Amino acid sequence: MEFWPLIYELCEGFSLTLKLFALTLVFSIPLGFICSFAAMSPFKPLSWLMNGIIWIVRGTPLLLQCIIVTFIPSTLLDMPNKDFAAMLHIDTMADLQFLFVLIAFSLNYACYFAVIFEGGIKNVSVGQHEAGQVLGMTKGQIFRHVILMQVVRKITAPMSNEIITLVKDTALARALSVVEIIAVAYQNVNKFAVLSPLIYASVFYLAFSGILTIVFHLVEKKLSYYTV
Structure with a gap:
């Protein structure tokens, strides 16, 4: 196999990596935000339940x-994955495997983001709430105009670390037959010198992680102007 066909295949695999990365963020960030408020809820049963779920998810690989997610249809629903795919009108088993991986990634990162959001909210001084109340602001106005920017500034660094970790974690999708960039590289190790496809895949990851690092650095620098 020649060089350029390999690069083309790696690009196709990387497009699936990007798809998994982007969709995981789309689902996990809002879900993490909801989970953080559930974890801080004054209704203790909800708080205990949410914190328990977060503890389990963060404590397991x-x-x-x-x-586990891939076995849900066959265990809880007593339905083979092929029938489950047909029920959801999913055309191929590859698409179903991608869906399973996306669900697992979204739930996992939602729990990590929930802890970050909770920490950011709790680290805002109580005096900021009180100052907003003195000015006659509602709770919603206090959160939007006083708390939110401070929370965003406080969580940017830990969020950037988790997001870059997500980039690398997408390689785990190969274990469930999702043909992302690592799977493509591994399929080609016998057609080239063994290390070549893996080195090229590493370059893709390093380039993407490097771009994200620069973007987050610029965001942190911009948000530093809002220090209270």
Whole structure:
């Protein structure tokens, strides 16, 4: 196999990596925000339940969670994955496997983001709430105009770390037959010198992670102007 066909295949695999990365963020960030408020809820049963779920998810490997999700149709629903795919009008088993991986990734990162959001909200001084109340602001106005920007500034660094970790975690999708960039590289190790496809895949990851690092650095620098 020649060089350019390999690069083309790696680009196709990387497009699936980007798809998994982007969709995970789309689902996990809002879900993490909801989970953070549930974890801080004054209604203790809800708070205990949410904190318990977060503890379990953060304390178990993401790969194990991916595998568990793939067995949900056959265990809880007593339905083969092929029939489950037909029920959801999913055309191929590859698409179903991608869906399983996306669900596991979204739930996993939602729990990590929930802890970050909770920490950011709790670290805002109580005096900021009180100052807003003195000015006659409602709770919603206090959150939008006083709290939110401070929370965003406080969580940017830990969020950036988790998001870059997500980039690398997408390689776990290969274990469930999702043909992302690592799977493509591994399929080609016998057609080239063994390390070549893996080195090229590493370059893709390094380039993407490097771009994200620069973007987050610029965001942090911009938000530093809002220091209270």
